[in-house]
Amino acid sequence: MSRSYEDIPLTPISDTPSTxxxxxLWRVFRPVVDLDKCKKCTLxxxxxxxxxxxxxxxxxKIDLRYCKGCGICANECxxxxxxxVKEEAx
Amino acid sequence: MRKVxxxxxxxxxxxxxxxxxxxxxxxxxxxxxxxxxxAEFVSTGELRAKFVPVESEHSAMAAxxxxxxxxxxxxxxTSSHGLALMHEVLMWASGARLPVVMTNxxxxxxxxxxxxxxxxxxxxxxxxxxxxxxxxxNQEVLDTIIMAYKVCESRGIMLPAMIIExxxxxxxxxxxxxxxxxxxxxxxxxxxxPEMKLEVGKPMGFGSLVRPDQYMEFRYKSMLAMRExxxxxxxxxxxxxxxxxxxxxxxxxxxxxDDAEVALVAAGSVAGTARTxxxxxxxxxxxxxxxxxxxxxxxxxxxxRSLASKVSGIAVLDRSYTHGAAGAFFTEIQGALYDVPxxxxxxxxxxxxxxxxxxPDVIERxxxxxxxxCERGSDPEPEWIDVVGLxxxxx
Numbered sequence: 001m002s003r004s005y006e007d008i009p010l011t012p013i014s015d016t017p018s019t020x021x022x023x024x025l026w027r028v029f030r031p032v033v034d035l036d037k038c039k040k041c042t043l044x045x046x047x048x049x050x051x052x053x054x055x056x057x058x059x060x061k062i063d064l065r066y067c068k069g070c071g072i073c074a075n076e077c078x079x080x081x082x083x084x085v086k087e088e089a090x
Numbered sequence: 091m092r093k094v095x096x097x098x099x100x101x102x103x104x105x106x107x108x109x110x111x112x113x114x115x116x117x118x119x120x121x122x123x124x125x126x127x128x129a130e131f132v133s134t135g136e137l138r139a140k141f142v143p144v145e146s147e148h149s150a151m152a153a154x155x156x157x158x159x160x161x162x163x164x165x166x167x168t169s170s171h172g173l174a175l176m177h178e179v180l181m182w183a184s185g186a187r188l189p190v191v192m193t194n195x196x197x198x199x200x201x202x203x204x205x206x207x208x209x210x211x212x213x214x215x216x217x218x219x220x221x222x223x224x225x226x227x228n229q230e231v232l233d234t235i236i237m238a239y240k241v242c243e244s245r246g247i248m249l250p251a252m253i254i255e256x257x258x259x260x261x262x263x264x265x266x267x268x269x270x271x272x273x274x275x276x277x278x279x280x281x282x283x284p285e286m287k288l289e290v291g292k293p294m295g296f297g298s299l300v301r302p303d304q305y306m307e308f309r310y311k312s313m314l315a316m317r318e319x320x321x322x323x324x325x326x327x328x329x330x331x332x333x334x335x336x337x338x339x340x341x342x343x344x345x346x347x348d349d350a351e352v353a354l355v356a357a358g359s360v361a362g363t364a365r366t367x368x369x370x371x372x373x374x375x376x377x378x379x380x381x382x383x384x385x386x387x388x389x390x391x392x393x394x395r396s397l398a399s400k401v402s403g404i405a406v407l408d409r410s411y412t413h414g415a416a417g418a419f420f421t422e423i424q425g426a427l428y429d430v431p432x433x434x435x436x437x438x439x440x441x442x443x444x445x446x447x448x449x450p451d452v453i454e455r456x457x458x459x460x461x462x463x464c465e466r467g468s469d470p471e472p473e474w475i476d477v478v479g480l481x482x483x484x485x
Binding site for chain 2: 004005011013015052
């Protein structure tokens with residue numbers, strides 16, 4: 001809901017960090033990892049522009065709360081173990 | 091205490107008197123001696139402040155923004171290309187409603203490379219949401235810094251201000267300057283106490299994203315603040331005069347305009363020259379006056395409309411040029427006077443670019459020309475004064 005100019009501060013102030021923004025809602029394509037093919041090179045983790053990949057035993061786990069589905073991880077993966085799958089309406 | 095000092099030292103003494111707490115700065119000709127003097131004040135302990143040597147003007151203003159958000163009284167100084175490099179962060183300071191005060195030693199923009207007086211750098215930043223005060227003397231520089239903090243930090247305003255002193259003509263020329271008593275300044279200008287500030291133990295994001303449904307409301311508030319600043323500038327100056335005995339004419343400083351047939355509008359150090367020309371021509375019986383733009387932002391709309399009701403001709407001297415249009419002072423004054431009942435004849439004179447001297451003779455010729463214009467009507471074409479190769483006007 002938009003607020004009256006009289007009820008807003010001088011400049012927008014947030015008391016929550018930007019991690020409150022669930023950017024995963026923007027996603028159209030979801031990365032799906034075939035962990036059996038993963039060579040633990042960590043390239044996907046290094047290239048993820050949103051720090052939405054965590055490494056578990058050296059292998060990627062996608063944090064779908066923040067992953068925007070950009071596909072960079074799938075593009076960079078040398079073992080071709082990440083594919084982008086279109087999100088379906090639930 | 092009276093001292094002989096340059097405009098740059100007047101800036102440094104002004105920031106010291108105002109007890110600036112954080113001074114991030116990057117040196118540039120002809121501003122350097124402001125920063126040097128302040129660094130000296132900090133190193134000797136005369137001024138308790140954090141001096142931050144930064145790697146660029148963009149960083150200088152970014153550091154001002156950060157320190158100001160934390161509740162520190164913040165000062166910096168720059169000039170020309172340094173100011174241009176700050177452009178993005180100037181908008182950040184005003185949009186985040188931070189009362190940063192800065193001296194800009196107004197200097198020509200390159201190319202051609204030039205280090206001399208010219209208002210192009212300041213005029214190019216008129217839309218950044220900063221208040222802009224053009225100064226005529228070194229004393230005015232010092233006093234305006236103190237007054238500016240009081241205006242900027244007012245709860246209803248919370249906007250930054252640029253104090254403009256002309257390169258070399260003020261920055262490197264010595265004049266007697268009264269450095270006001272520190273106790274008097276302290277009671278005139280209490281320490282900065284913002285309504286809201288960032289605290290280390292309480293993380294917050296300032297100036298964060300708003301969607302199209304809320305952006306205009308923030309801009310509207312800035313507009314209201316700048317509008318309110320008009321009255322605040324006047325009331326602060328009245329108070330300043332009561333304490334220190336000096337004042338500078340509000341937003342538009344009129345000299346001998348009440349019974350004048352024509353007025354010259356100018357800003358900065360050239361106003362001092364123009365005053366002597368007004369005196370000289372008055373002695374000859376010519377009814378001329380000077381209207382000095384002291385505040386360009388907020389723009390003195392009402393003051394210009396009141397001036398227009400008194401005079402038949404207005405000569406506007408711009409020490410900068412907006413290519414593809416005309417001098418910025420001229421176009422804005424013209425706009426302000428469009429619907430007044432009795433519009434004076436107007437003409438734009440472009441002079442003094444890149445530090446070329448604007449001599450009493452130049453100003454006298456402008457007065458003679460605008461007096462003729464009162465009968466012939468406005469001249470839509472700006473006149474470039476004494477450009478070599480153009481035919482010289484015969485007076």
